[in-house]
Each structure stands twice: as structure tokens, then as C-alpha cells.
Amino acid sequence: MCCSDKQEQITSFIDGELSTRDQIELFKHLAACPDCHSFIDVMMRWRDIQKREQINYPVEIDETLLSRLGSLRRTSISESPRTSPVRSTLLKHRVSLPVPLAIGAAAAAIIIGFLLNGIFYREAGPSAVPVNFPQQYAQPTAVIFYYGMPPVEVTSTAMIQTKSDNKQRIY
């Protein structure tokens, strides 16, 4: 086989490892050398053919592997106190939840939080009004209903009761 160095360049070109300058030189050589032209032709054709090949994955591997993993896991659990006591203690506290269940648990925690907040807010209600605050200004001005919470009364220091229409305005 002649042009060994050029054919080494051809393999670099196939792998995308040849510089632009070397590519120009190589193409000039290919135009004049039938052996090297044949070499690159066979390589490119081989590449096209191997890309067409479809290999079916044997599903038996999935089944066998999963069953063997199950036995491996059982073995490692039974052996773990002897081999790695620290790790096993840590693993005992690890909780894995499916994503929908985790989202549900988080939502439930938020709702319970709101409910508890409402209960404690109501209990702390009277102390929310300042002790020495003039009572004529500490009128209830609005009642807020919030889903999941008991009614909350809001007072304002900037409340003025007009004489003409006897309506309450909040500034």
C-alpha cells in the first residue's frame, strides 16, 4: 500500500481531526492518487453501511438484570450493619416519595399552615389593638374572608367618618 502518510491523514479527516490547511493538501493529493481515492471511498462507504445496521436490544437482559438487582439489594441490606454501620444509619432516615405524592404533601402542608395561622391569629386578635389607642378610631372597617381562614377584622388609624354621608372611608 502506498501513500501511508496520506492515508493516515485520511483517517484523521474522517474523524474530523485534520486542520483546514492539511485538508486542502489532502484533497489535491486525492485528485491525483487513485489508491488514496479508493481508500477514502471504501472508508466512507463502510461508514454508510454500518450506520444502516439496526440492532435489537434483547429484552431478556432487562428481566434478568432487574431480578438480579433485587437479590443484590436484599443481600446488601442484610449485610449492611456489618459492613457499614454509619451508612446504614444514614439510609434509615432517607425517605423517597413519588413526585405526585410529594407535591400533594407539600400542598397539604401549606393548607394546614394557613388554617393554623388563622386559628392563632384569631386568638391573638384582641392584643393586636394597641392598649392606649383612642377607641373612637379603632372601629372595625372591613372584614376579610380568605379561603381556609376565619374572618379577620382590620382596623385603620387613618379612618375618618364623615358627617355628611356617614360613610366610612379608608385612606
Add this chain to the structure above:
Amino acid sequence: MIIEDVELIKAFRDGNDIAFITLYNRYKHAIHKFCLKMLADYDAAKDAAQCTFLKIYEKREQLEQTARFRQWLFAIARNECISYLRKNKIFSSLPDDMAETNTDSLISSVERDGEIALVNHAIIQLDPELREVIVLREYQSLSYREIGDIVGIPEKTVKSRLFRARQMIYEILKPHFSERS
């Protein structure tokens, strides 16, 4: 949502089995294909791929660099294939009669397409040290560096082995392709 390999590998290393199954599903085709090309035997490739993933599972705590998981995976698959070839005494260059036998079994068990059979025939005639680099490059599209990491050789050696492998494949395929064209 696609979870990145790095995250899965970290979870797998920490003992998360779901992460392992996800990684297995991502890489099982590549590993099986590599084993099949290396061994040219459907049953042996199946066993080698299976053993590879079992070893990955057992040795997960030994994985230090999550970024090099793919190299680690292929290195274990390669070791499985080499062990099989050594066990069956087909590690060195195949004598002509043995090469013929293996090629026949490959053709009968994997595919019947004439051109694909011809290409597989060429690959199986290569010495395993050349076969592994050409399979990793052509069928897995790995870089010289990744191949070097898997096989345990410098990039320059990867390059020279690829060249030798392609020269041999050329010598095998040239007469057939000349006939057809």
C-alpha cells in the same frame, strides 16, 4: 423533564435505584452494541452487557469522577469482553478457520443484509486491540481522549491503532466493493 447524567450519577452513587435504572436505560443499547461488535456472538454479548451493569451497580461507590461515567462504563464493558475472549482463547489475532466460524455465527444471528454482513466480517477479523478502538470510534462516536481513557493508552496510540484498523478494513473490503461497483 430530562435529568442530566451528572445528577443521575450522583443519585446513583448515593444508592438511588431509580437513578440506576434511568442510567441503564440510557446506556444499555450502546453497551450491548459495543459488546456485540467486540464478541460477534449474540449470547456472549448479552451476558457481557448484563455483567457490565451488575458490576456498575456493585461498584458504584468506587466511581469518583461523575463526569467520566461513560468512560468508566465502557471500560467495564471492555474488561468483560476481554475476559470472555481470553476465557475462550480468542484474544490474539484470529486464525483463519476461527475467524470464519465467528463470522458465520455473527451473520446468522445478527443480520442477513449482505453489505452489513460484509462490514461485520471485516471488523471481526481485526485483532481485539484494533477492534475495540474502531468500534468505540465508529459505533459510539467517542473522542480519541475518551477512547484512550477506556483502553488505557495515550491519544497518539489511539490514533495509530485507528489507522491500522482502517487499513486492515480497507484491505478486506476493497475487493468486495470493487466487485459491486
